[in-house]
Amino acid sequence: MAVGAFAAGRATAAEGEPSTAARDAFAFRGEHQAGITTPAQDRLHFAAFDVTTGSRAQLVALLKAWTVAAERMTRGLPAGEVGPTGGDALLPPDDTGEAIGLPASGLTITFGFGPTLFRDDHGRDRFGIADRQPAALRTLPHFPGDALDPAASYGDLCVQACADDPQVAVHAIRNLARIGFGTVAVRWSQLGFGRTSTTSTSQSTPRNLFGFKDGTANVKAEEPADLAEHVWVGRGDDPRAGWLAGGSYLVTRRMNMTIEVWDRQPLGDQEGFIGRTKDTGAPLSGGTELTEPDFSMSGSDGPVIPRDSHVRVVHPDFNGGARMLRRGYNFVDGSDPLGGLNAGLFFIAFVRDPDTHFVPIQLKMAKVDALMEYLKVTGSALFAVPPGIGPGEHVGQALFS
């Protein structure tokens, strides 16, 4: 199976249907899970779950049930065979109904396993899989400036649902939570209303709530060598975790922006913090959005691209060549008690190894990045994302077999 063969693979649309973006359906099975290199959809509903049972059999049964429901929903079908309105009026429906009549809308559902699924707080093996815990799958360290809400961090399992229609993404998470009743409970969930990343060269670069283009230098679906080097876990990466080869690590960081303070900063300062122009997104050293930054170019007062600018701090040239596949979303969760918008970037990144591709960069960013003055990280989580599954397999089969 060729690398990426399924990553952007589209299911066949019904004959005669107009082939618009809203009707896109992405294959659920494949070498890698969908929702990573899939062209980033517009909307997100992300949920972290805690497992509430001690039974391995119950947990595996849930993963099987989730597999069936997720595959159905990504095809635009109801979560269950009976559907929201069929069957016995004396029974609850096996789909909740709010997506009746809506197409697949590009829905992808991506599953991940958190460190606490393998071992509890006392280091005890919870489900007989502790010896398969990847070495890099540990609770992320505390970073300077972290103000984490434990109720919005961590989790035994995660599900990322992305779609071009938010009702479809919400419907997916809700039905998986419904199916999991008694086995798992939602620990936290997050809606994202607008994508901030491009994961394909076919997409234009969107803007985050700082008003800047975001994700310009992302690893993209069309770069298989970079994906293999920076995103997919390699076959020999971790002898304990062969089941993770072809998968990835998923980092989430809920980055609240101090929007109101940011909005009072002069345009020149904003551009200095980012290292790019607000208009076209070109590096301050010139060119267009896609021009490589020239960090050596001098201005009247030090480098044109400041040393503490975001683009320089996180650039691969200063981080051992490490790149990430970012897939974050803008969020607004109402207002905080002081009247500021409770808003920012729900950062999502997929990396081959968090110890080399995320932790050092985040640590550096937390210490020296000028942007950090306008960010407060309120949620944080790390999950191991298994590879895709083949016909007849279920999510997590390689881990639990």
Next chain:
Amino acid sequence: MAVGAFAAGRATAAEGEPSTAARDAFAFRGEHQAGITTPAQDRLHFAAFDVTTGSRAQLVALLKAWTVAAERMTRGLPAGEVGPTGGDALLPPDDTGEAIGLPASGLTITFGFGPTLFRDDHGRDRFGIADRQPAALRTLPHFPGDALDPAASYGDLCVQACADDPQVAVHAIRNLARIGFGTVAVRWSQLGFGRTSTTSTSQSTPRNLFGFKDGTANVKAEEPADLAEHVWVGRGDDPRAGWLAGGSYLVTRRMNMTIEVWDRQPLGDQEGFIGRTKDTGAPLSGGTELTEPDFSMSGSDGPVIPRDSHVRVVHPDFNGGARMLRRGYNFVDGSDPLGGLNAGLFFIAFVRDPDTHFVPIQLKMAKVDALMEYLKVTGSALFAVPPGIGPGEHVGQALFS
């Protein structure tokens, strides 16, 4: 000027541009404010503000500045003339930039005045307009089952921003809040990800998070006689508040749904609570979605449409003929501490008089509606929505002149 002439009036699209829904722009000025009978857009950002100044002049200056910015943004322009990237690099931009490159996206911005704008908690005149306070503009009474969060209720001013792109709606509220810094502060705000109402016969009926079609029997733009009777404040309605003629009252109710409990109810019970089928939305007495319910039809065990069903409890036939123009949105604000989705319906209704068209119906609903077992009202507010403004006028001009 004919009633409704501007209600669905569209600004001319740029020549040669494809005339897709995403590029629609609605006129900001007109007989009525846009965002009421305008075909309900897909996404919402609603904000309530408290006035933090004691100065009438400052408040009026803000309403003038808001008028300019709102009209610009509904045309797809930046909030200010300089724009997000023009002007002096030493000054903060007069637009925050996240909507650069996005079209008007059907944006409407609708302003309202709360009871506390007229009088403070001690009954004192705050801005010299107490004698113009409409008699019906009072804090809504406590209804049985209300579990209001004061921090998510009430407000001196409100702004409803609706658009087909959530980034455009968020951009509008954020820039109005930015412009209001020092004069007003956001008290609460609410994102809605999916419309639950049709306000035009050109729209199909969407579904709420109970999975049912919602808003079937809404007052619609194409019903001018019903709008005049049920939605627009008449010229002689309130001698103290002539400035409100041609306006309306806006009620918001943040109705949390106990999603997880609802999902465990048998289909037949769910349909009995609503009084309609989940599939087509037809009344349980038969026909299609648009068939009038037959409340007299008998089943084996009482009426086919139960007496405590939602459709019967709120039907005009049992409420003195009163109808509302509903314009609510589905919301999901993450999860609650118990692992349930913090989700439901952000109910918005426009009515001619809350004392006849909302309070009695809500009171009855709170007491007898079977649905109430699955609803918890956590936010509540009432605003007077002035009529539209003509050329050269500003929002609130008739009230403050």
